[in-house]
Amino acid sequence: MKNAITKDDIKKGLKKLGLKKKSIVLVHSSLSSLGKVDGGPMAVIKALIETVGKKGTVMMPYPLGNATIAKVFSSMPGVFRSVHPVHSVSAMGAKAAYLTRDHDKMPTACGKGTPFGKLVDLGGHILLLGVDQDRNTVLHTAEDYADLPYLSEKEFRYVDEKGVEKTIVLKRFPGPHRNSIGMDRIFLEKKIMKMEKIGNAMARLIDARKMIKICLQELKNNPAAFLCENPNCADCVMQRGKIKEARLKKEDFTLSAAGSKVAQEPEEMMKILQGQGIKSIELDTVWGKKIVELSPSEIDILKQTLRNNKFSISGIRSDINRDPISEILQEDIIKEFKRYLDFAQIFDTKYVVVSSFYVLQQDRAIHREKLISLFKSMADIAGKNRITVVVENEPGTFCARSSECGEIIDAVNSPFFKLAFNPANFALVGEKPFLGISPHIRRMGFVFYVNDALFSGEPQLPGYGNAEIKELISILRCWCFSGFFCIKPEIGSGKENFNMAANAFWHLLETM
Numbered sequence: 001m002k003n004a005i006t007k008d009d010i011k012k013g014l015k016k017l018g019l020k021k022k023s024i025v026l027v028h029s030s031l032s033s034l035g036k037v038d039g040g041p042m043a044v045i046k047a048l049i050e051t052v053g054k055k056g057t058v059m060m061p062y063p064l065g066n067a068t069i070a071k072v073f074s075s076m077p078g079v080f081r082s083v084h085p086v087h088s089v090s091a092m093g094a095k096a097a098y099l100t101r102d103h104d105k106m107p108t109a110c111g112k113g114t115p116f117g118k119l120v121d122l123g124g125h126i127l128l129l130g131v132d133q134d135r136n137t138v139l140h141t142a143e144d145y146a147d148l149p150y151l152s153e154k155e156f157r158y159v160d161e162k163g164v165e166k167t168i169v170l171k172r173f174p175g176p177h178r179n180s181i182g183m184d185r186i187f188l189e190k191k192i193m194k195m196e197k198i199g200n201a202m203a204r205l206i207d208a209r210k211m212i213k214i215c216l217q218e219l220k221n222n223p224a225a226f227l228c229e230n231p232n233c234a235d236c237v238m239q240r241g242k243i244k245e246a247r248l249k250k251e252d253f254t255l256s257a258a259g260s261k262v263a264q265e266p267e268e269m270m271k272i273l274q275g276q277g278i279k280s281i282e283l284d285t286v287w288g289k290k291i292v293e294l295s296p297s298e299i300d301i302l303k304q305t306l307r308n309n310k311f312s313i314s315g316i317r318s319d320i321n322r323d324p325i326s327e328i329l330q331e332d333i334i335k336e337f338k339r340y341l342d343f344a345q346i347f348d349t350k351y352v353v354v355s356s357f358y359v360l361q362q363d364r365a366i367h368r369e370k371l372i373s374l375f376k377s378m379a380d381i382a383g384k385n386r387i388t389v390v391v392e393n394e395p396g397t398f399c400a401r402s403s404e405c406g407e408i409i410d411a412v413n414s415p416f417f418k419l420a421f422n423p424a425n426f427a428l429v430g431e432k433p434f435l436g437i438s439p440h441i442r443r444m445g446f447v448f449y450v451n452d453a454l455f456s457g458e459p460q461l462p463g464y465g466n467a468e469i470k471e472l473i474s475i476l477r478c479w480c481f482s483g484f485f486c487i488k489p490e491i492g493s494g495k496e497n498f499n500m501a502a503n504a505f506w507h508l509l510e511t512m
């Protein structure tokens, strides 16, 4: 432990940092970090005021908690205070009145026209005295100027200078959690920040205008630059989801997910999906029940949950056509299919996934006509409701190899009958879904499962197997594919598996 530091020691440190006469400085501080200070908080305040002089200005956040220096400062004679429910400041000096004026008249807490926006415009500085970038309020100004997708409107109540209780709706409000600690090294690299030890505290002085410029560049490259990377921080996961959702709006395709692979509780399912920017679900089971077995009240709850979370149902996954074709009656299948169509209409979906019956290779020719006729009827009924029947390629069924899929879809010949393209299943029958399959077949795809696997059959994360997922996504984007990419992980169900698969998809998209 060093001896107590004096006001002059602090002044010397501030000068070394580059603080001068006429400087305008926003101070975020921690008194205890300095060690023992001769004269306490007042010595720190005096050092600041004397360093910037009469023509300079010192500003501090109005203390909400136990910030000793800011607390003492705010109660000094000659200090102006801005009226604001969340980001009030105190200021003393030449620009104090100007900086603190009309804070609550501004549409945002930290943007243009607020004390922070004005500080930037005036070429001011930010002093972090024993605190890190997480305390740097002007980073909110950068978020505001970047108009980041995770910012939202928030309502606050406060009492104005006349004692009148008021309500304010603040635009582009962030948080609650963020993590801007990583910006520190960038500010150093770009030489817009100086660091000096004052007492026991590491002090940082940052040029606010240059900082905003650099932050805007960083946020343009990575809108999540100010968010933490902890996968268990629900707040940052949600904010990253908003960024992803905004990113998907630039695409022609819709990103969807197989709901039952995510969770069985709709609320939980949607929360996990929102974290990946996904607002569309391919539904097969919820609450452990098949969708067609839901009671009217369960349907209502599900619909309400979807509405509240602004989700839609991309399609419904049925479990029909899974028997050997020799054992089924056409009427039974159509009856069952109609039940699914009813539910597809209730949930306003675009497609119903079906299988194409298990069949032995030598029996294909015998049952082919029965299959085509059945698919034709299904496509006719579905088409009347503008719903597309999609048949998923699957080993052991009529639609196992790509040539078989193409042949059957051509024979059914309906705009409402298409392929649910599962690249992993093509890999399973030894086909290369990109290099080995004709573009004609790819154009039949209405839904593409983002599923990967090794030729040996082992499921993999998207981009880790033999199913050429990246090439497929890339070529479909070149064609402005406007159907669905659906994440349906085969590696396992649940939050963790789903997030691994979805993160792998995002990695592929962000490296194209």
Ligand SMILES: [Zn+2]
Pocket: 177, 178, 179, 227, 228, 229, 230, 233, 235, 236, 237
């Ligand atoms: Zn976080």
